[in-house]
Amino acid sequence: MTPIKNNTFIRKVKDITIGGALAVTLLGSSIALQSCGSSSRTEQEEVYTLGVRTYIAEMEKGVFKIMDEEEVPVDSSQAIVTYLDGKRDTLSPQAVKSLIDHEVRNNPHEVGQGPNLSNALLYGGMGYLLARTMSPNYGSIRNQPPAGFYQNPTAYQKGTGVQEKIGNSRTMVSRPTGARNGFMRSSTGRGAGAAS
Numbered sequence: 001m002t003p004i005k006n007n008t009f010i011r012k013v014k015d016i017t018i019g020g021a022l023a024v025t026l027l028g029s030s031i032a033l034q035s036c037g038s039s040s041r042t043e044q045e046e047v048y049t050l051g052v053r054t055y056i057a058e059m060e061k062g063v064f065k066i067m068d069e070e071e072v073p074v075d076s077s078q079a080i081v082t083y084l085d086g087k088r089d090t091l092s093p094q095a096v097k098s099l100i101d102h103e104v105r106n107n108p109h110e111v112g113q114g115p116n117l118s119n120a121l122l123y124g125g126m127g128y129l130l131a132r133t134m135s136p137n138y139g140s141i142r143n144q145p146p147a148g149f150y151q152n153p154t155a156y157q158k159g160t161g162v163q164e165k166i167g168n169s170r171t172m173v174s175r176p177t178g179a180r181n182g183f184m185r186s187s188t189g190r191g192a193g194a195a196s
Contacts, residue, residue: 042174048133050169051077051093052125052162056117057151058083064120065151069159071166074133079126081117096121097130104141112144123149128163132170 051074055067061084079091091099103118104111112119121127122138123146131138150156 041177043177044172045175046132047171047173048074048129048166048169049171050074050166052129052166053077054079054121054124054126056081056120056124058117059115059151060084063115064117065115066120066124066149066155066159067151068155069125069162071162074129074169077126077129079121079124091121093126093130093134096126097134100127100130100138111141115149120149125159125162125166129166132166 050071052069053072053076054069056064056079057067058081059065064081077093079096081089081091083089099118100122103116103122110116110119112123123142123144127138127142131142146159147153147156150159
């Protein structure tokens with residue numbers, strides 16, 4: 001702590017996010033704190049701008065195939081599943097991840113071994129997208145050739161093209177890793193709440 005006038009103190013504050021110039025009047029005096037950290041640390045983050053919409057159909061009881069896939073903006077990614085009885089489900093990436101995680105946790109020996117829904121999701125474009133954008137990395141368990149999870153070679157070729165476009169949409173962006181650090185004293189007459 002650093003002493004200032006009249007035995008009052010300025011405490012060093014850690015991990016505060018400061019959006020603009022911070023001016024806080026201390027004890028009615030004209031001494032204020034302002035952010036003056038000149039170095040802000042950033043980290044590179046991998047971002048994908050394209051995602052996938054996957055269409056899956058139940059061909060016979062418990063047998064699911066990828067019918068079609070198309071690239072969409074990443075925030076529009078979803079899997080649309082049609083069941084034998086005509087019911088349709090629309091699954092978000094989080095719901096898909098939950099299904100895959102459940103299968104991996106409860107039936108690890110069946111991952112990639114059968115035509116169930118979680119395997120169709122894992123080995124299609126949705127699994128490809130999740131392997132790059134969420135943890136855990138499904139790339140390490142996608143150990144079978146994915147062609148068998150598609151309805152036909154045409155659907156597989158189209159899906160492969162979509163996955164390639166998703167991969168090509170990868171960009172690196174810089175994000176701040178923490179707050180600016182350091183404060184300096186300033187003689188300003190602005191009161192608390194007057195920061196801009």
